[in-house]
Amino acid sequence: MPTDSEGRRRIVYCVGEERSLRDVLPESEAAALLAAASRAGLRGVRVVDPGGMALWGSGDPGPPPGEGDPRRLILLEGEPAGSVVLSAGASRGETQDALLALLADTLTAIAHTNLKRMLTTETHTEVVNRSYEELLETNRSLSASEQRYRELAGTLEVKVRERTEELTRAMAQLVQQEKMASVGQLAAGVAHEINNPLAFVTSNLRTLKKYTERFLDIIARYQRVFEHGGVAQQDRDDLRKHRESLRLDAISADAGDLLRQTLEGTERVRKIVADLKGFSHIDEEGEAPADLNREIDRTLSVMTHEIPAGAAIVREFSPLPVIPCRPGAFNQLFLGLLRNAFQARQEGLRVTIRTGVSGDRIRIAIADNGPGVPADLRTRIFEPFFTTRDVGKGKGLGLTVAYDIVTAHGGTIIVEDTPGGGATFVLQLPIRRGDHDKIR
Amino acid sequence: MIEYDSEEQRMILKFVYYGPALSGKTTNLLRLHDLLAKEGRGDLMVLDTKDDRTIFFDLLPFFLVAPSGLKIKVKVYTVPGQVQHDATRKAVLQRADGVAYIADSRRSEAKNNAESFGNLERNLSIVGIDIDKLPLVIQYNKRDLPGILPEEEIRKAWGPTGFPVILSSALEGWGVVETFRTLAERAYDALDRRHDFAGTHGLTRESFAGRLVRRTG
Structure with a gap:
């Protein structure tokens, strides 16, 4: 297929092909007119091509047309494409002259109309065919490109999966x-x-x-x-x-x-x-019934050395139902939250641990009177690697670990303001969990 | 791209009026049909239109015989300007021997003009015509309307291209014949180089253009 300098396909079709009188004037139409003219009194009339060769006649007997016979031109696109000729010996007069002129004009008009129709059809067909071919071509290239993208998407999926697994492991x-x-x-x-x-x-x-x-x-x-x-x-x-x-x-x-x-x-x-x-629950595998008040006490007891001097630790415990959980994991959670609270300020620290039951959930709030968490960071602090500490001072995973433990238990953890200033971490844990929530 | 049959002593030339939709291409042909003598030309053939918009093309044929006996038919076509008829435009543009680009002078149409000219360049490339060798005439039509680009701005923009620029109002009937004549003369120059019109066929530039542009009356 020919292409241009930029590699585009060149089209090689064209409308407006040259046509002869015979192409645009079917014998059926011409002969009928000639016969009508003959009946009207124009006997012995013939249509000849530009070379003088007779194309059609009225069927009347008579000698072939000669040079000097009366004739009128049939024009096709302004060019003489033939003539109507009255053969020698035919009866002639004003009527015949007028009929001859009328016949020539009529044939010119029919040729013009037919040519127009043919051009219309030709153009229409060409355009439809070409459009169809172009659509096929477009379809082919789109299919090819779709195939490429599909392959790409296929490998991309695999690559993404591999990377995701890698990241998950890391x-x-x-x-x-x-x-x-x-x-x-x-x-x-x-x-x-x-x-x-x-x-x-x-x-x-x-x-x-x-x-x-x-x-x-x-x-x-x-x-x-x-x-x-x-x-x-x-x-x-x-x-x-x-x-x-x-x-x-x-x-x-x-x-x-x-x-x-x-x-x-x-x-x-x-x-x-x-x-x-007791804190580590090292002897226990998986879940065990636990009283979280007791677990919090256990955690506090192993952390005594981390409590800043002069700090007030206030326990506002209400009795809690024993719930099945992984106490080791929860103590790790309490350890993290308490440690955060203990680091909230140097002097005058007051940490209040309040537990209770709210509806079908256990609610545990650990409040400090430190600087608190700005509102715009409250959801972000649980994101992995989010830290406000200096580089090297924390990986930003402490609260992520807490978040994972709570959500694995089907609970929630949020941070709020402590009235009067400071941060309060609030855990809500379902007392009963559906089987599907069982901790992994 | 010329069709030349040396045995039959016939040559078919094709001129194409190109341009954006509603720039006055068909009006140009209608005016030529009115302004030029019936002698040596055929009737204007207006292929089916929809709401007066060209779908296929219009055709105004001319016929002349050189002193050598060479019969020359010049077919002047318009293309449909509407964007969706690009396939027809390409079909009509195929084997063109000269193009008159009809632009709309109104400032508001500048973008359409530019897009249409871009379309012409692209389609010429697709049908294998080198725009640098093609006789091309630019017509800025609708000079009778308000809000048109001033002449100097047009000349400044087109000056570097070397294409002749003609201002016109096809509606009022001026600039139309000049455009056609300029196109005929430029086409003659290209044809003369290849077919020795003057030498072999005794056809001068003046007589070629003069035969095509015969005013009525």
Whole structure:
């Protein structure tokens, strides 16, 4: 197919093809007119082409038309396309002249009309055919382009799916890291808390070890004296001197205190470990019935070292129904929210934890009197990676973790203003959940 | 693109009146038909129209015989200006030997003029005609109306193209014959180079244009 310099298809059709008289004047129409003219008195009339060749006649007998015979031109597009000729010997007169002129004009008019009709048809057909071909061509190229886009869309979907999976994995990993970091921070605090009693327990035990050596020493001396059978004055003096040198009276009094303190220390460690265990629910797999008031207390107890000095922690607990949940996850949630609250301000901090039942939901509000959360950030703070802290100071996942835990339980979490200033995080958790809401 | 049959000694030339819808292409042909002598031309053929708008084309044929005996038929066509008839425009434009571009002088039509001329350039390219070699005449029609572009603005815009620009009012009948004559002369120059009109056929530029543009009376 020919194309132009810019690669467009060139069309190779054209209207207005040249036509001869025979093309535009069918014999049926011409012959009928000639016959009519003959009946009207124009006998022996013929139509000849520009070369003088006879095309049609009236059917009357007579010699072929000659040069000098009377004739009138038939015009086609202004060009002489033939003539009507009255053959020699035919009767002639004014009537015949007028009829000959009328016949020529009529044939010219019929030729004109027929040509016009043919041009119309020709153009119409050409345009329809061409439009159809162009539509086919357009359809072909559109189909091809659709196919391309379809393929692209197909691979795009796969690519998007791959990327999404990648991102989901990375996100899950980050969330996990966040949880670990949160617990890690807790562990550091707890370690510090355990270290204290552990230090004095160790110190006490060292002292008690020395004391014990002295007790054993004096006991050995008594034993030797008794085995020799003598309780002579000399022996008694020796033993007294020795007892005094060992300061047994003082250490005997001290040993009891030390033991009591040591037991207190180990008791503290035991309690911390118990709290931690309770907090983590490390022995429980999946869901377990839990009293969230108790869980909040457990969380608070492992966080004592994180509570700023002089802070007021107000518990406004109402009895809560026991609900099945993953207490470990919830404690992680409380840990995060409480930690946020504890960091709300340095001095004069007041954190109010209010629990209660509202309709078929448990409502837990943790309010601080810190700077609060600006209205335009209230939905954004739960978005992954959203943080107002400086770069490197927080990943912006803490509240995302909280949000995930609450929504996984079929609950909601929002942040509001604390009356008088500060932020209040409000959790609403369904007391009963449909099976489909079961925590994953 | 000329149709030339050396055996039959016949040549068919095609001139096309192109331009935006309602710029006066058919009126140009009607005026030519009225203003030029019946001798040497056929009747104006107006193919079916709808609401007086050209759907197919109009055709005004001319016929002349050169001193050499060469019969020359000049068919002057209009194209439908409405955008949707582009296929017809292409069909009519095919093998054109000269184009008269009829623009509407009104300032409000400047955009339509530009689009139509763009369409002409594109269609010429599609039918394989080099616009730089095509005899082309620009007519700014409707000079009788208010709100028209001033002449200097038109001349300034078209001056660099080298195309002759003729102002007209087809309605009032002026500028129409001049446009046709200019087109005929430019077409003659192109044909003379290829077919030696003057030498071989004894047909001068003056007589060619004069035979086509014979005024009545």
